[in-house]
Amino acid sequence: MSTKNYGPLTSYLDPDGRSWETTVFQAGKPVLSQELNLQEDLATDTKRLTRLRVSPSGWLSSSFLDASDPSAGIFLSSVSPNFIGVPPLLARVNDWNIPVNNTEFNGANVLDLGANPVGVGARRQDLVILEVWRRLIPPSPSTVGKSPAGRIWRDGNVKVAAADDLALNYADDILDPMVAAETTKRVQIQYRLRVIQGIDLYAYPYGIDDPLLFANSVPTAAALPDGVVTAFNYGNQSANVDSGLWRAGDGNPANALNTVDGYMYALPLMGVVRRNTSAFDRNTNHNGGVAFGGPSDRPDGLFYDVIDIRDIIDLRMGISPSGWNFTEVLTKNFNLLLDNQIRTEIGSTFPVGGGVDGHTTLVADEIGVLPGNGVTTGDTPGANFIGQFDAVRRRFSDRAQTETIVLNYTPANQSIPGATWVATRTITISPTALPVYQEAGAFNWAARAPAEVSFTDVDISYFWGTTLASEAAFSSITGLGGCPQGPLTVTLGTIPAGITNEPLIIRVTVVYPSGWGLTRTPTDVFVNSLYYNNPGQLPAGAPVLYGSTDGFAIDPPHREVTLTYRTVNRTFTTAPISTTQVFSPDRIQSISALTVNAVAYGGTYAPDESGYYINFSAGPALAPTDDVVFTFKALRPFPENDEQVTIYYEARQPQTTREALLGGATLMALPKYIPEALHTITVGSGSEDEAYPFPFQYVQAGGVYPTSVGTFNGDHELDGRALVTVSNFNASTGLLKLPTLVPYVPSPAEAKFDRTPGDVDAEGRTYFPVSTFGVYAANAFAQELSNPNRHKVLLPFLAELAGDTPWGYAGQLFMVVLSRWALFDKDNSVDFNSDLTQNTTTASVYRIKGNLLNRRSQ
Secondary structure: OOOOOOOOOOOOOOOOOOOOOOOOOOOOOOEEEEEEHHHHHHHHHHHHHHHHHHHOEEEEEHHHHHHHOOOOOOOOOOOOEEEEEOOOEEEOOOOEEEEEEEEEOOOEEEOOOOOOOOOOOOOOEEEEEEEEEEEEEOOOOOOOOOOOOEOHHHHHEEEHHHHHHHHOOOOOOOOOOOOOOOOOOOOEEEEEEEOOOOOOOOOOOOOOOOOOOOOOOOOOOOEEOOOOEEEOEEEEEHHHEEEEEEEOOOOOOOOOOOOOOOOEEEEEEEEEEEOOOOEEEOEEOOOOOOOOOOEEOOOOOOOOOOHHHHHOOOOOOOOOOOOOOHHHHHHHHHHHHOOOOOOOEEEEEHHHHHOEEEEEEEEEEEOOOOOOOOOOOOOOOOOEEEOOOOOOOOOOOOOOOOEEEEEEHHHHHHHOOOOOOOOEEEEEOOOEEEEEEOOOOOOOOHHOOOOOEEEEEEEEEEOOOOOOOEOOOOOEEOOOOOOOOOOEEHHHHHHHOOOOOEEEEEEEEEEEEEOOOOOOEEEEEEEEEEEEOOOOHHOOOOOOOOEEOOOOOEEHOOEEEEOOEEEOOOEEEEEOOOOOEEOOOOOOOEEEEEEOOOOOOOEEEEEEOOHHHHHHEOOOOOOOOOOEEEEEEEEEEOOOOOEEOOOOOOOEOOOOOHHHHOOOOOOEEEHHHHHHHEEEOOEEEEEOOOOOOOOOOOOOOOOOOOOOOOOOOHHHOOEEOOEEEEEOOEEEEEEEEEEEOOOOOOEEEEEEEEEOOOOOOOOEEEEEEEEEEEOOOOEEEEEOOOEEEEEEEEEEEEEEOOEEEEOOOOOEEEEEEEEEEEEEEEEEEEOOOOHHHHEEEEEEEEEEOOEEOOOOOO
């Protein structure tokens, strides 16, 4: 039913389904109001339907392609509690151009989101939509459908602020002063920006589909612009050739909506994730905070009542009457993906303190002690545990790390004790009883270090005395390179003259494996990123000697956190190892005093880059019998003293379309643009190098399908060098774009991919491991690498949805990335294998910036 209500004194003829072309007026016959209205409807509806086929409803904005900043074109920050600003926008709704401006503010839009959720762990997602309707406006003295002063709403916006009524709205000129009586009424296209609290954006990615959301009526009075709730839900109008439009109502103008045609029209604008009003608590309430005005209690510095750009989810569906340049759309969105800047998908962090929602979320990782290796005081419940302190490791990283262990042995603490050192004496360096120098005694280091650590070298060692430091000689070393690492057996050679029972200092090189860094790639770190769960476990007394943290840093591309501390002042007495050098058993951070034979040294001295040697210059040479005494602060790894710390940082959620929306569905894509090039990436979080120009190229780059020919445990396994080489070119970028020699040529009608529920990789990225094809397979091949290497090959292409899905609608453009996980080969190709036990190529689906709708030509 499409009857329109033009008022009680007006008759109406319904044109629906009748295929009228025009109204023919006859000479000598009166012109009836219903015939004039019919003629107007025929002209308007014909033009509207034609234009909708070319350009559906949606938002018009240059920011979809001309800005990478997610705030561009949609968000203006505000510190007013629970308010946000929205810049002027332009929408097309049911073929009506709607300039969205002046909402409660002259020159922009200001929205009151309402009070925050209350209670520890409380979370909420709010929705902002544009509601549009036809309203019959009578002339004065009636004020129906008009401003508080009886004026015509500017551009139809019923939320122009009362203070701006006279400045922005128009005088009522419907009544013709020459007639001085009512001759016509007008139908105005009116609108409002409306906030709806408590919408499930996980189940309904555009929010407006949530069955708990109902259309409101037209304003019942100027002071009540949001109207009253009705029983009508919104439904997408894809079936009516307008995938960008949602409509509520039954077409009966007598229904509760009170519109001319019985419908309310709407577009989703944005979602907003909200924080609760309880204080932030690392154990129970990660989604809380304090009100703006004082210092924030959150690691990220946010307040519960101030909306940040990280809280905004852009739900606009973008349109372009002239159509999109598919090359530009794909290139810019793929660059955003490689830069980890695409923000079209949301997720949440669980279960720390109730969790945090959004596309960019707060993450908590913990370093400390596992049960069985300590009391585990101060543990952060639910935080991601990434490693134990072991008094050796300074960096918890996704790339392999090399450290030096300084060990202290005496003749008496050996398995076969003796009074003095003698030649051929055997020393067992056991990972389960390791006398790290700064510790009180041996401890089970192996229980705290990752199982895959390996001892790779035994370095220069010294017998340490008050007046003598002599280099030790080894006749043999066995046990190096074990994984898991077993004991080393070191056999002494000739004992230097004068050595009896002095401590023996041995330096052992240990390699920590990759994959022990932060659980996600940080997009931001904070002043308060490091939190000490139990600072009492870092005492100033021996053996910890804690003074202050020194060197805390996060390296995002490698998911690496460096954590060392500065000791309180210590004094060592030693002897030179050469005429210009002294060895220190502890890594030196700074030296505050140094004497030689109780006299301040007259030259210059400084620790070398390793921190284990003091180099002397511009002064007298040192003699073997000199007593060198220096007061210094050591720079140490954190000890294994039952301390716990939590690392807070911000990270992007996986941007592949989320599992809950994909399920086991088949993807039916209409290919629109397939570039004739492949991208090869060799650098991931496990690489020693950093990629250029996209250091975070690995984060969102397609899901990996773990098959019987290998496994995938995370992006640290992408650990190649930045130097990428093909036969005629090389570059230290970790990224190459190579022309395809055999391109992917799908059927014009469809590209089809299949998955089963649970096709999600170790990084949380969803994928389709099956390519269903007719004539052409979803394969492409480019020039191979010069040498076999672990790498990832990507082929992005732009496609259009062939039909409605839980995550998008027919005509919506999206990006597919074909990705092959190359375990160790030279091939630069994406090629699906129908034998899934041999397949390492997948298709991952991404909604693009602005959820762009394709322009149709019919």
